[in-house]
Amino acid sequence: MSKIEEKNEEVQEPKEINPKISKTRLSAITVLSVSFLLFQLYIGMYKPLPSIVSTPVHLCLALSITFLYKPMAQITGKKWTWLYDLFLLAGTAVTAIYFITNLERLQYRVMMVDPMLSIDLLCSVWMLVIIMEAVRRTIGMNLFIFISIFIVYAFLGQKLTGPLRYSGMNWKQFAEMLTLSTDGIMGTPLITSVNSLFYFLLFGAFFSKCGGGQVLIDLGMKLSDKTAGGPAKASVVSSGLMGMISGSAVANVTTTGVMTIPLMKKAGYTREQAGAIEAIASTGGQIMPPIMGVGAFIMAEMIGVSYAKIATAAIIPALAYYGSIFLLVHFLAKKSKLENRGKEQVKYTSAPILPRLYQLVPIFVVVGMIFKGFSLTRSALFGTTLAIVVSMFSVETRMNGRRFMEALLDGIRQAGQIAIPTSACGIMIGIVVRSGVANKLTKIITIIGGSNIVIALGIAMLGCMLLGMALPTVAAYLISNILFCPTIIALGIPALPANMFIFYFGVIAQITPPVCLASFTAAGIAGANSWKTGWLAFTYAFVSFITPYIFVFQPEILLMGTATQTVTTTIIMTIGIFFLAGGVAGYMFVAIDQIWERALLFAIAILIIVPESVTSVIGMSIGAVVAFMLFMKSRKDNQKIVV
Numbered sequence: 001m002s003k004i005e006e007k008n009e010e011v012q013e014p015k016e017i018n019p020k021i022s023k024t025r026l027s028a029i030t031v032l033s034v035s036f037l038l039f040q041l042y043i044g045m046y047k048p049l050p051s052i053v054s055t056p057v058h059l060c061l062a063l064s065i066t067f068l069y070k071p072m073a074q075i076t077g078k079k080w081t082w083l084y085d086l087f088l089l090a091g092t093a094v095t096a097i098y099f100i101t102n103l104e105r106l107q108y109r110v111m112m113v114d115p116m117l118s119i120d121l122l123c124s125v126w127m128l129v130i131i132m133e134a135v136r137r138t139i140g141m142n143l144f145i146f147i148s149i150f151i152v153y154a155f156l157g158q159k160l161t162g163p164l165r166y167s168g169m170n171w172k173q174f175a176e177m178l179t180l181s182t183d184g185i186m187g188t189p190l191i192t193s194v195n196s197l198f199y200f201l202l203f204g205a206f207f208s209k210c211g212g213g214q215v216l217i218d219l220g221m222k223l224s225d226k227t228a229g230g231p232a233k234a235s236v237v238s239s240g241l242m243g244m245i246s247g248s249a250v251a252n253v254t255t256t257g258v259m260t261i262p263l264m265k266k267a268g269y270t271r272e273q274a275g276a277i278e279a280i281a282s283t284g285g286q287i288m289p290p291i292m293g294v295g296a297f298i299m300a301e302m303i304g305v306s307y308a309k310i311a312t313a314a315i316i317p318a319l320a321y322y323g324s325i326f327l328l329v330h331f332l333a334k335k336s337k338l339e340n341r342g343k344e345q346v347k348y349t350s351a352p353i354l355p356r357l358y359q360l361v362p363i364f365v366v367v368g369m370i371f372k373g374f375s376l377t378r379s380a381l382f383g384t385t386l387a388i389v390v391s392m393f394s395v396e397t398r399m400n401g402r403r404f405m406e407a408l409l410d411g412i413r414q415a416g417q418i419a420i421p422t423s424a425c426g427i428m429i430g431i432v433v434r435s436g437v438a439n440k441l442t443k444i445i446t447i448i449g450g451s452n453i454v455i456a457l458g459i460a461m462l463g464c465m466l467l468g469m470a471l472p473t474v475a476a477y478l479i480s481n482i483l484f485c486p487t488i489i490a491l492g493i494p495a496l497p498a499n500m501f502i503f504y505f506g507v508i509a510q511i512t513p514p515v516c517l518a519s520f521t522a523a524g525i526a527g528a529n530s531w532k533t534g535w536l537a538f539t540y541a542f543v544s545f546i547t548p549y550i551f552v553f554q555p556e557i558l559l560m561g562t563a564t565q566t567v568t569t570t571i572i573m574t575i576g577i578f579f580l581a582g583g584v585a586g587y588m589f590v591a592i593d594q595i596w597e598r599a600l601l602f603a604i605a606i607l608i609i610v611p612e613s614v615t616s617v618i619g620m621s622i623g624a625v626v627a628f629m630l631f632m633k634s635r636k637d638n639q640k641i642v643v
Helices: 003-012 023-046 051-069 072-076 079-101 103-107 118-138 141-159 171-179 188-209 212-225 230-246 249-267 271-287 295-303 307-313 315-335 354-372 376-391 401-435 437-449 453-470 473-483 485-490 495-511 517-526 530-540 543-553 563-585 595-609 613-642
Strands: none
Touching (some): 023 051, 023 376, 051 118, 051 188, 079 103, 118 401, 141 401, 171 401, 188 354, 188 376, 212 354, 230 315, 271 517, 307 495, 315 563, 401 473, 437 453, 437 473, 437 485, 453 543, 473 485, 473 495, 485 495, 495 517, 495 530, 495 543, 543 563, 595 613
């Protein structure tokens, strides 16, 4: 074993699973995590339980683990606050017991007909309290305040005037909606967490721990010494591959950025450029098939289509996103002549990849099973088992007791973190459904925008991005789905393009100032100015602001048309992206420093991409002339250098 591998092995084998957690708390987390796993295996492989009991038990386990991972004592620094956490944990356990012991009555209960018992009301209010507390601790005050506004609206909506007025609710109606219906906390988002997200998060944790994640990163990094701007291209590839597994832009930046950003800086990219490139590459992982983080699983449930259809439809837009970034970093490298840097200066050292490619087998098997029609649960569980088996073929990745527990605890922790926003958003979904606020919002947007679909989409885009800036992607998508999707669909847009539209803008809000967490995280690693990095990432990812409009007006790129339509639309979009990347980078065959020249390339790109045949023909005609002139200019410049 080389010294580098020995060092990596030392890093992967800490003396304690998590040295920041006390042994008592770690023991409690371990017991609950194992219990959580056994419960999910029971309902996933042996005997599915009615959602009226499986969903709340799943949530109670997730909440308990979350409170242990982030105790009040850690937040306040006061040890006596453990009493508060013990009270929350005890109440959470009682709530789970309530749903289990009342299964038969709750299962056959008729909504709005059977009376609400005192115990039903008490448990509903208690569940609201502990979810809000979990949101406050783990996600932050943004979502907490947002949900609080909806709760106030639920009770005081009848006091409003204008289009948002409705009849209001009393406590019993609110509590019944909250926990005893499929419109509230126990609705589709949390059911998705129970039936599929848990298993895929577990698969992602074991896949990464068993070596597959590192192979994906190394696979991308191997580009670092091959072409102009290699380290940046390596960042694009490795971050995209890893991002579709992690599903978190910030987590992806911290995972791959520590390697790619220093290499980009050595290759000659500025600190802000390196941070911006890593931020946009990591963010795009959530829209990259076949895994797409966790958002696509929820989208499939919300629309009522198979996950395979979502993943297939997302292929061309995702390739357009990463293709534009790839072109951009190539143009930046050419403009700054970064290809002249010595290869040894930016060389990335890792174990040979070819002998480790077998570690990617689990992810290919999982994707194959999904597209063959196997259930998501079975596919993820089989992939997890296969990842463990595959790990046994290498000493460096072999799964032992410690590695197994590390992967298990990491997967369960992520599952708990996802269960909280999905259940919290259920509160808002229930209120929106009962109050009809989505229909009211549709009327408001229609009044503002009239029948102009572009204006309506612009309003929805701004709303989605504001939510995406303040909330995690899953929460932003769920809220946008209930607030804006009905409006877009009412304008004649099919459900799939409408949902993809709001999902995309919820994702790219992670790199949109003023709140761009992925960009700020990358800037911290690069030692760059956070504000400059954020705006640079925003500029570099401009194609992602155009793509959603394309698949709304031309759903062929979501594979919703004929093969000819799809190919034609994709080719036109690719040409437009070429000119757009040139305008943003300031390079096309030669460096372009004049603002008007870059603006011309940008205008050509817009003309080509706009879904109108006339504008596309005009844009491509002008673009052909401009590209030819720039190409001839580059040849003259090269001849001068030779002479």
